[in-house]
Amino acid sequence: MHLTPSRRRARQLKAEAERFEREAAILQKIDKMQPAANLRLQTAAEYRARAELLEKRARLEDLSVRQVALRKGNKTYCRWIASWREGSKIRTVYLG
Numbered sequence: 001m002h003l004t005p006s007r008r009r010a011r012q013l014k015a016e017a018e019r020f021e022r023e024a025a026i027l028q029k030i031d032k033m034q035p036a037a038n039l040r041l042q043t044a045a046e047y048r049a050r051a052e053l054l055e056k057r058a059r060l061e062d063l064s065v066r067q068v069a070l071r072k073g074n075k076t077y078c079r080w081i082a083s084w085r086e087g088s089k090i091r092t093v094y095l096g
Contacts, residue, residue: 010054020044
């Protein structure tokens with residue numbers, strides 16, 4: 001998995017969301033700080049949603065299409081192959 005700009009930004013947003021969630025947990029223990037805790041939880045949820053969208057964009061940025069030469073006897077044929085990462089595995093598809 002390559003470190004694309006979208007993937008970097010998604011990681012930053014997830015880290016910020018975790019920070020807001022920790023702050024909200026602390027604020028919920030303090031009297032009269034419930035509105036501030038709710039605001040931080042709402043912000044964390046928005047950051048996580050944006051991070052999820054960026055992860056989808058990062059998958060497209062990570063897509064690679066290449067041409068591979070294949071030899072059969074004396075002839076050489078060209079094949080187009082696309083590959084991307086799905087979780088921990090690399091998926092490769094023959095395009096034509």
